[in-house]
Amino acid sequence: MDITLKELAPLLGAEIKGDPGIIVSGVADLQGATKNDISFILAPKYMAAAEKSQAPALLTDSVEIVSGKTMLKVKSAKAAYVKAMSIIMAKPKKQPRISPKASIPASARIAQGVTIEDFAVIGDNASIGENSHIGTFTTIGDGASVGAGTVIYSNVCVYAGCSIGGDCIIHSGTVIGADGFSFIEDNGALLKVPQIGNVKIGSGVEIGSNACIDRAAFGSTKIGNHVKIDNLVHIAHNCEIGDGTIIIAQAGIAGSTKIGSGCIIGGQVGIVDHVTIGDGAKIGSQAGIPGNVEAGAVITGTPARPVMQLRKAEAYMMKLEDLFKRVKALEISFKEKK
């Protein structure tokens, strides 16, 4: 869509410095922009790239002027460019379409505006909300439900009885509701503990590719609203993840652990079972969390400790050779003295 900067600026809360009559039809980064795109400069260090960019106009929150460019001053350049994309580059919604090659039983409830791609399988009594999208080779199990406006890509498995809220995005290969991993020893054999609960996912959740969220033994594994889960994350049975928490790629959360809202769990973090992570905690990449974490804590390492404390200890550790030599020297001097 073509739009003048004069029309665009109020939609972004932007102040124009330059030519408000410029017409743009796309949003692009500095390198990729053409004369028809608005671009953005996210920090002063990108000044040289900004000057070289073909974009006639730049969103900025950190730079006053770039020579030859019309500037749109905003509170957050990143938020502004995302909004500009949604305004300028909104894709025409494809016509909803239910493929005749999909497998849909009579008992399934399919709302208006739904797209179901080739070879998707919908279970008995499953429910698919308005305007949602079910990708190729995706299975929605018996009695499972998908909220309105949710997009599920290809090869996703939603096991029987699980529910997914509205406006979610679930990427390919993700598995929701497989059995939690639970066995008990019984006379030397491993007895499987039945997993008769389910998974309940809130609204506005995004889940990356090949993630695994297991169903509860009893009750539900619960993912709150607006939780964002990256690729290859493992969430075990009976976990609860609070609203707006972000879990980065390859992290693993063991069974029955409760994570508060607004937390950031770094990539490849491991958290043991049955612990509580307070609201707003930030856990550094690869950390190993052996117990409860207080709200607002900023920790890292295995076992995890406050970041500054750990970094200091590590620095001392790398100087140990010297310390051992100094102690040896003291011992010798002391002995000689005697």
Add this chain to the structure above:
Amino acid sequence: MDITLKELAPLLGAEIKGDPGIIVSGVADLQGATKNDISFILAPKYMAAAEKSQAPALLTDSVEIVSGKTMLKVKSAKAAYVKAMSIIMAKPKKQPRISPKASIPASARIAQGVTIEDFAVIGDNASIGENSHIGTFTTIGDGASVGAGTVIYSNVCVYAGCSIGGDCIIHSGTVIGADGFSFIEDNGALLKVPQIGNVKIGSGVEIGSNACIDRAAFGSTKIGNHVKIDNLVHIAHNCEIGDGTIIIAQAGIAGSTKIGSGCIIGGQVGIVDHVTIGDGAKIGSQAGIPGNVEAGAVITGTPARPVMQLRKAEAYMMKLEDLFKRVKALEISFKEKK
């Protein structure tokens, strides 16, 4: 199914304290139980929850009495509730059904009682054992075999020539028999080493979602009987995993490593290639195993060490700042003394 405690108790080896005439029709945890459910108290710390529970009867191995409840004293409350579930809540087995939408060649051998869901693909000369279940979008490769009573969920790939024993459970997205990862440098290029072996999985094995078990270069990657493998685990080519070993989520085992029987491999553990882990070894979460591990060892850390030894060293490490100061003070005092 409705059952009196009097009928149930001998099946669980339980001693009743209270009313043997109570009828139950389900098993549930303390919070979820209704008046028709038997529940269980796994430790004295759940006393308050037990008292509040609606369940009229409780399985216990740790508590004598909960006021107002009939108690069923057992050796293991957890094993007893699992058994109670299999007695009371056994699902009526669905009628076996081979979907006309599945792709099944004439050369495949499909035993009695098999269910093959929509859009499953069975390879040439593949063999599917009695009463087994093949999920949607699952591929059983040419010449592969699946034992009796095995359940394979959706989107599983079993590559050509691999074999899976009886009474196994394989969750969605798991890949069995992809090529091992092996390349050699040859005049500066990377030459792929053909992987002409297969994967052989024993009986009673459970594998979680999105796990990967690679085929052998020669011979077989071997998974023993009753091995339990969690989500997102990686098992490289030519590994051998002994009977009853448990491998927790996101662990990775490099090529040709042999793990004994009855081991517990923690979540996110990494084990290098070509080493041997003795029977009954327990390896803590996130540990990195650079060499052989003795039978029965209990180790953790990267590189892994005996747990108590590592924890002690870590505690000293966190006190290094103080130690450096003390050595500095000694050095100054000593110099002054001279």
Add this chain to the structure above:
Amino acid sequence: MDITLKELAPLLGAEIKGDPGIIVSGVADLQGATKNDISFILAPKYMAAAEKSQAPALLTDSVEIVSGKTMLKVKSAKAAYVKAMSIIMAKPKKQPRISPKASIPASARIAQGVTIEDFAVIGDNASIGENSHIGTFTTIGDGASVGAGTVIYSNVCVYAGCSIGGDCIIHSGTVIGADGFSFIEDNGALLKVPQIGNVKIGSGVEIGSNACIDRAAFGSTKIGNHVKIDNLVHIAHNCEIGDGTIIIAQAGIAGSTKIGSGCIIGGQVGIVDHVTIGDGAKIGSQAGIPGNVEAGAVITGTPARPVMQLRKAEAYMMKLEDLFKRVKALEISFKEKK
């Protein structure tokens, strides 16, 4: 295929010590070989196994003679056996076949010699190169392209607009081109940053099972030629991986990080976003990389450090209890002296 050692030797650059008239029809390891197979001894420690092997002839680069065997002396026994396999055991290429059960729109361009298995889905305007193979339940998105001679196994998702070069191998469950993981806070909510770029994969690339390579926010996530990526690897949006780099299982590379050519990234390694790893760097398993890494560096640990330096510091760390005692003793002696 039957071949005499006399015919085989020049193809492998081998010098025969023994009977050049021996005919072999297969390649196998020492244990698995029959009288009709050529085998190989990769190191002197396998001498006993070599003597017991049924193979009449052995490739070697480390052993002069094994009693009773004809030896073929080569520069690299491993490279030679791989080449011997491609000569002797080349599989007869299956007839190309496009399944009538696959979903292929008129707008897709399918070259000569392509095999498309049952229930594969090809997108609008997608392009599939000569002699390539598309497995069951694999989706090639709208406008995506696959080069000549590439083999894509089952349940792979290639999102719209991504491109894969020629002679690649992509194993089951791998997802190429899902959205990068990017959100910004905007008035307390998490705003999704649209990911309008794609993934471009070079030629000769192999990718294992259940790996994830995310599409770029703008531009392309780039995987160079001959890159080898193992199972369960995560490569975030806008990463660039140089030619011939090897990334071992379960490693994760965060957004916009650039890895040079000829690098080896160990299993379970984590690399933060926006850093540069120089050509030929080798990063040990489970390492955590918090910043740039110089070309040719050999590092490990979290945070990563030069291998020898880290190993030394760890060794000192395990002796800290002793050091604390020695310092305490010095302090006491010194006080007594005063």
